[in-house]
Amino acid sequence: MRRASEAVIEAVDVRLDLGGGPVLAGVDLRVDRGDIVAVLGENGSGKSTLLRCLAGLQPGVSGEIRVFQRPPVDAAWFWRDVACVADEPAWYPGLTVREHLEMMPAVHGEARMRVDAALDAFGLTKRADMAPLAMSTGQRQRLSMAMAMIRPSRLLLLDEPERGLDPAFRERLAAAVTGYTAEGGTVVMATHDLPLVEATGARPVTLEAA
Numbered sequence: 001m002r003r004a005s006e007a008v009i010e011a012v013d014v015r016l017d018l019g020g021g022p023v024l025a026g027v028d029l030r031v032d033r034g035d036i037v038a039v040l041g042e043n044g045s046g047k048s049t050l051l052r053c054l055a056g057l058q059p060g061v062s063g064e065i066r067v068f069q070r071p072p073v074d075a076a077w078f079w080r081d082v083a084c085v086a087d088e089p090a091w092y093p094g095l096t097v098r099e100h101l102e103m104m105p106a107v108h109g110e111a112r113m114r115v116d117a118a119l120d121a122f123g124l125t126k127r128a129d130m131a132p133l134a135m136s137t138g139q140r141q142r143l144s145m146a147m148a149m150i151r152p153s154r155l156l157l158l159d160e161p162e163r164g165l166d167p168a169f170r171e172r173l174a175a176a177v178t179g180y181t182a183e184g185g186t187v188v189m190a191t192h193d194l195p196l197v198e199a200t201g202a203r204p205v206t207l208e209a210a
């Protein structure tokens with residue numbers, strides 16, 4: 001029997017109405033430490049919305065959600081354990097790609113990898129001195145991923161991490177995700193990328209449009 005302490009996410013009967021209609025109609029989800037869960041489903045089935053609920057960013061949710069045994073909230077203590085890659089972040093004006101990465105260990109006090117190693121792992125070494133906004137969409141997505149993965153966390157929430165990435169880089173993305181869980185982390189990702197699901201050995205959870 002699994003111990004309660006292994007649960008990273010426990011979501012029971014999660015319901016949400018938006019714009020007068022149901023978006024999530026009774027979603028249950030249990031995620032244990034070390035799991036990789038792929039949230040699948042057609043466009044509009046509520047994948048991004050569910051991730052927002054798990055991140056404590058969605059008002060109006062009913063049901064019970066616990067992340068690390070506590071309701072998720074948009075607060076500093078929560079984000080110390082949880083890293084999220086969803087919408088493109090606001091890039092800090094005047095800072096290069098390297099400096100964006102350097103910010104993470106500077107504020108978090110420690111890093112999962114060195115900045116040079118992160119630049120290499122995410123194929124950004126040649127772009128290290130560029131401004132993020134001068135890069136392509138896929139390169140900026142690599143930087144978003146690198147920033148989430150360089151800093152310490154225990155849970156990674158990824159909304160379509162494959163967005164804008166070329167096929168070769170998608171394979172490296174799978175390695176980054178499995179490497180994270182090998183170190184004891186837990187991943188929940190909304191995705192349409194079935195090869196990514198397969199390459200990571202993710203447990204599929206399919207949402208039906210409510």
Ligand SMILES: Nc1ncnc2c1ncn2[C@@H]1O[C@H](COP(=O)(O)OP(=O)(O)OP(=O)(O)O)[C@@H](O)[C@H]1O
Nearest residue numbers: 018019023041042043044045046047048049050190
């Ligand atoms: N603020 C809002 N007001 C009304 N409806 C909303 C709002 N935000 C989301 N929705 C609706 O909720 C549903 C789920 O949206 P969501 O973005 O979670 O889907 P998704 O599964 O992530 O889709 P995709 O695969 O296209 O990324 C959609 O039908 C969307 O129109």
